[in-house]
Amino acid sequence: MNVVEPEEWLAARKELEVREQELEAAREAVRTARRQLPVKRVDKPYVFRGADGEAGLLDLFDGRRQLIVYHFMFDPSWPQGCKWCSYLVDNIGHLSHLHVRDTSLVLMSRATIEQILPFRERMGWTFPWYSSHDTDFNTDFQATQDNMEQGGVSVFLRDGDTVYHTYSAFGESTDVLHTMDNYLDLTPSGRGDNMNWLRHHDRY
Known part of the structure; x- marks a missing residue:
């Protein structure tokens, strides 16, 4: 000092x-x-499962023009969702601020919806969360590679009933989404050299 x-x-x-x-x-x-960035058209008819039943990619927009999908790491073999992704989701603000900008945000995981919903309730979240179980969605958008999960974000644009993929990011490229770390960056101690302290927020 x-x-x-x-x-x-x-x-x-x-x-x-x-x-x-x-x-x-x-x-x-x-x-x-x-x-x-250039965009690419998405034609594959994905069928996801959410709290209210089946939904296609177009449905996730909920009538809005833009869609942000956060690829939440939750392998079907895991007993709970990833603590790193949970840390990020804890930092998501009120979705009304996105909705007023014609943008929807949903979480997507490979776990079944029967696994997802109890974990969402445990965490106290209400964000829309869908299961891509039994679809190619995770591999098509690089959230699962060589059977390994990675957290990330994909962005889509809707023009009528046509959907375009505009952006995806993983790893350090998603650092901007970790708003708690950005607060810590303002402090003398910073975010620290490791994250060994990190737990699900109900496990501290």
């Missing part, structure tokens, strides 16, 4: 602010490039 006088602290803070502004400019350039 480096203790300095107020004038020296202010000078150091202003120097860091310049670097933060440079970083934000780089982030905006990436956001622009992401919006300009």
Whole structure:
């Protein structure tokens, strides 16, 4: 810990602010490039299962133009959902802020809906959550590769009844979604060197 006088602290803070502004400019350039990615049409007739029964990909939009699918790691052989994905979902805000921007968000897992719903209730979540069990959805969108799960996000755009895949990200590319870590990045201790402390929120 480096203790300095107020004038020296202010000078150091202003120097860091310049670097933060440079970083934000780089982030905006990436956001622009992401919006300009080409799209690909999705024609496969996926059938998912949710709390209210079967649904196709078009149904997940719930009448909106854009759809964000979070690939929540929950293998059918697991007794519960991934703690890392749970940490991320704990950070999702009120969906009305997405809905007003013509965007829906759902969770998707390979576990059966009979596995998903009790875990969702345990976690106290109400987000729409669907099972892609017995479909190719996870492998088609790289959320399952070589029988290994990975958390990630895929984005879709609807034009009438036609659906396009616009974006997918996994691993470090989804860091922006971990808002709790972004808060910790503002602190002296940061997010730390490991995540050995992480548990499902009802297990602390």
